Amino acid sequence: MDIDTLVNRINELARKNKAEGLTEDEKLERAQLRETYLQNIRNNFRQQLESIEIVDK
Template sequence: MAENNGIPQELINRINELAKKKKSEGLTEDEILEQKKLRETYLAMFRENFRSHVEMLQVFDKNGKEVTPEKVKEIQRKRGLRDD
């Protein structure tokens, strides 16, 4: 199962199939519900993936000094990603 940034390609493909069908011939009530659930799933996965990436970041100024926000540092400490 291929993934696109942590999101299964099959999920993206089905969302795209339904979007194309909606434009060309319309969707049944069941397909409308499926489309809504798939989009909700996609957004939840996207948000979790994005949050994970942000929480892994370290920010440095132009002089090489770390300026990662304290809130992010605290999350990293809780996850065992920092030891300072």
């Protein structure tokens, strides 16, 4: 699942939660999507840190 689709689904569930509440299945899906999103952010950040080169002048 690409990041845009992931964020859109998380936002859909957030709007539904505010409007009418979520079922237990939807709450579980929301938790899984959030964890997937956070893992993606962590991996991207780790890759950025690993690509940094320290250069002494």
